[in-house]
Amino acid sequence: xxxxxxxxFNTQTWVLIPIAIGINIAVGQIVxxxxxxxxxxxxxxxxxxxxxxxxxxxxxxxxxxxxxGIAIDPGALPWWPVAAMIGYMAGRMAQWGFFKSWWKVVVTxxxxxxxxxxxxxxxxxxxxxxxxxxxxxxxxxxxxxxxQGIWSAVVSTSFLTEPVDKITxxxxxxxxxxxxxxxxIGGYPKPxxxxxxxxxxxxQMYIAIGVVVVLVLFAAFMLRNILGx
Amino acid sequence: xxxRLSFHIKRDSFIHNLNPLTKLVLTxxxxxxxxxxxxxxxPHLLVLVAIIPLSLLGKVFREFxxxxxxxxxxxxxxxxxxxxxxxxxxxxxxxxxYFLDVTQESLMFAFRNAMRVFVMVSxxxxxxxxxxxSELMSDLTRRGLPGQFSYVIISTxxxxxxxxxxxxxxxAAQRSRGLDTESSFFKxxxxxxxxxxxxxxxxxxxxxxxxxAIEARGFTSKQxxxxxxxxxxxxxxxxxxxxxxxxxxxxxxxxxxxx
Numbered sequence: 001x002x003x004x005x006x007x008x009f010n011t012q013t014w015v016l017i018p019i020a021i022g023i024n025i026a027v028g029q030i031v032x033x034x035x036x037x038x039x040x041x042x043x044x045x046x047x048x049x050x051x052x053x054x055x056x057x058x059x060x061x062x063x064x065x066x067x068x069g070i071a072i073d074p075g076a077l078p079w080w081p082v083a084a085m086i087g088y089m090a091g092r093m094a095q096w097g098f099f100k101s102w103w104k105v106v107v108t109x110x111x112x113x114x115x116x117x118x119x120x121x122x123x124x125x126x127x128x129x130x131x132x133x134x135x136x137x138x139x140x141x142x143x144x145x146x147x148q149g150i151w152s153a154v155v156s157t158s159f160l161t162e163p164v165d166k167i168t169x170x171x172x173x174x175x176x177x178x179x180x181x182x183x184x185i186g187g188y189p190k191p192x193x194x195x196x197x198x199x200x201x202x203x204q205m206y207i208a209i210g211v212v213v214v215l216v217l218f219a220a221f222m223l224r225n226i227l228g229x
Numbered sequence: 230x231x232x233r234l235s236f237h238i239k240r241d242s243f244i245h246n247l248n249p250l251t252k253l254v255l256t257x258x259x260x261x262x263x264x265x266x267x268x269x270x271x272p273h274l275l276v277l278v279a280i281i282p283l284s285l286l287g288k289v290f291r292e293f294x295x296x297x298x299x300x301x302x303x304x305x306x307x308x309x310x311x312x313x314x315x316x317x318x319x320x321x322x323x324x325x326x327y328f329l330d331v332t333q334e335s336l337m338f339a340f341r342n343a344m345r346v347f348v349m350v351s352x353x354x355x356x357x358x359x360x361x362x363s364e365l366m367s368d369l370t371r372r373g374l375p376g377q378f379s380y381v382i383i384s385t386x387x388x389x390x391x392x393x394x395x396x397x398x399x400x401a402a403q404r405s406r407g408l409d410t411e412s413s414f415f416k417x418x419x420x421x422x423x424x425x426x427x428x429x430x431x432x433x434x435x436x437x438x439x440x441x442a443i444e445a446r447g448f449t450s451k452q453x454x455x456x457x458x459x460x461x462x463x464x465x466x467x468x469x470x471x472x473x474x475x476x477x478x479x480x481x482x483x484x485x486x487x488x
Contacts, residue, residue, distance in 0.1 A: 009377070011440045011443065011444050011448055011449060012436060012437070012440045014377045014380055014381060014440075014443075014448070015384075015436050015439045015440045015443065016433075016436050017381050017385075018381055018384040018385040018387075018388045018389075019388060019392070019432050019433065019435065019436060021385050021388075021389070022385070022388045022389050022391075022392035022393075022432065023392065023428070023429055023432060025389060025392070025393070026392045026393055026395070026396040026428060027396075027425055027428070027429075029393065029396065030396055030400065030421070030424050030425060030428075031421070033400060033410060034410055034417045034418075034420060034421060034424075035417065036414075036417060036418060036421070043425075043429075059381075063381065063382070063385065067385055067386075067389070069353075070236075070353060070357060071389065073304070075304055075308070075346070077349065077350070077353070078349075127264075127342075128308070128312070128342060129312065129316055129338060129342065130316075131311050131312050131315040131316055132308075132311070137311055137315060138315075140315070141311075141314070141315030144315065172421075172425065176426075176429050176430070176433075179426075179430065180430075180433065184433070184434075184436070184437060187436075187437060187440070
C-alpha cells in the first residue's frame with residue numbers, strides 16, 4: 001500500500017503539483033472571464049492524476065481546494081474531499097487504461113463526475129442543509145419545493161450539472177498531455193498511462209466534442225422541463 | 230503584484246509568538262466547536278468571546294475587521310439569503326416570494342449556518358494573518374511532516390501569483406490581437422483554447438528545470454536536514470494544545486450523545 005502511494009511521487013511530481021494547482025486556479029478564473037457555464041477548475045488535478053497516479057491526483061485536488069479557499073473564495077474550503085476524490089478517481093481510471101483515446105477520456109470524465117456528485121452530496125446536506133452558495137442551488141431549491149426529499153434533490157442537481165464540466169475537463173487535460181513532448185512526459189512516474197492508442201484521431205475528437213454538446217443540450221432540456229413544470 | 234501570496238502581518242504580540250502548531254490546533258478547535266457543539270448560539274457566542282478577543286490580542290483587529298467586512302461578511306450574508314429563502318423547513322411562514330417561503334425555522338437555520346461559516350473563515354484568516362507560512366512549514370517539518378509537503382505548499386504560494394499574472398497577460402495579449410471574449414456562447418467557448426493553451430504549456434515547460442534545480446540541492450536526500458530557524462515550543466504551548474484537544478473531544482461527544 002505505502003509502496004503504491006510512494007511510486008506516484010518523484011521529484012517531477014512534487015514540482016508539477018504546485019504548477020497544477022496554479023493551472024486549476026488560473027483556468028478557473030479565465031472561465032469566469034469568458035462567462036462559460038462550467039467551472040473547469042480541476043484540469044491540473046486531472047493532469048497530475050493521469051501522469052503520476054491517483055494519490056498524487058488526490059493530494060493535488062485537496063491542496064488546490066484549500067488554497068483556493070484561503071486565497072480566493074472561503075466558501076470553497078469545505079469541498080476539499082470532493083476535489084481529492086476527483087483526482088483519485090481520475091488517477092484510477094487512467095490506471096485502468098481509460099486515458100488513451102478520446103472516447104475513453106469521455107468515459108473517465110463521466111465516472112469522475114458521478115464520483116464528484118456522490119461525494120459532494122453529504123457535504124451539501126450536512127453542512128449546508130442542501131442549499132449552498134453556488135448558483136446551481138436554485139435547481140435544488142426548486143426540487144425541494146416540489147416536494148422531493150433533500151438527498152434526491154441534491155443528487156439530481158449534481159447529476160445535471162457535473163458531467164458536462166468534468167467531461168470537458170478530462171478532454172482538455174487529455175489534449176494538453178498529448179501536446180506535450182514525449183521527453184517531458186517520460187520524466188513523470190506513469191508515462192505509459194497516457195500513451196495514445198493508434199494516434200489521436202481528429203474524427204474521434206469531433207465525436208467526443210459532439211457527445212459533450214449533446215450532454216449540454218440534454219441538461220438544458222431537463223432543466224427546462226424541471227423548471228417549466 | 231505581490232511576490233508571494235501571503236497574508237502574514239508582522240507584529241509582536243502574544244498570538245504571533247505562539248508556536249505555529251498551537252495556532253493551527255486553536256483554529257481547528259474553533260471551527261469544530263462551531264460546527265459540532267449542540268447549543269444553538271455557539272457560533273454567535275464564539276465570535277464574541279473568541280474571534281474578536283483573539284484579533285485584539287494579536288494586535289490585528291483593524292486589519293481583521295476590514296477583511297471581515299469586505300470579504301467574509303458578504304460571503305456569509307449571501308449564504309444566509311440563499312438558505313433563508315430556499316430551505317423548506319418549518320411551517321411558520323413569515324413572507325412569500327413567488328414559490329419560496331421564508332419561515333421562522335429557515336431563518337434560524339440560515340442564521341446559524343452563516344455564523345458557522347463566518348467563524349470558520351474568520352478563524353482561518355486570523356491564523357494566516359498571525360502565522361508566517363514558512364514558519365508553520367518548518368515547524369511541521371521538524372515534527373515529522375515530509376519535507377516535500379512543505380515544498381508543495383510554499384512553492385504553490387510563490388507560483389500562484391506568477392501564474393495568475395501570466396494568465397492576465399495572455400488574456401490582454403490575445404484580446405489585443407482581436408480574440409473575441411465577449412460575444413456569442415460558441416465564440417467564447419472557442420476562445421478558451423488560445424487562452425488556456427499558452428498558459429498551460431508555458432507553465433509546464435518550467436517543471437523539468439525546477440526538478441533538476443531542487444534535485445541538485447538534495448531534495449530527495451534521506452539525511453536529516455538542519456534548520457536555520459529555531460521555532461520555540463514552550464511548555465505553555467504544549468499544555469494549551471492538550472486543553473484544546475480536550476475541548477474538541479468534549480464538543481463532539483456532546484453532539485453524539487445528544488443526537
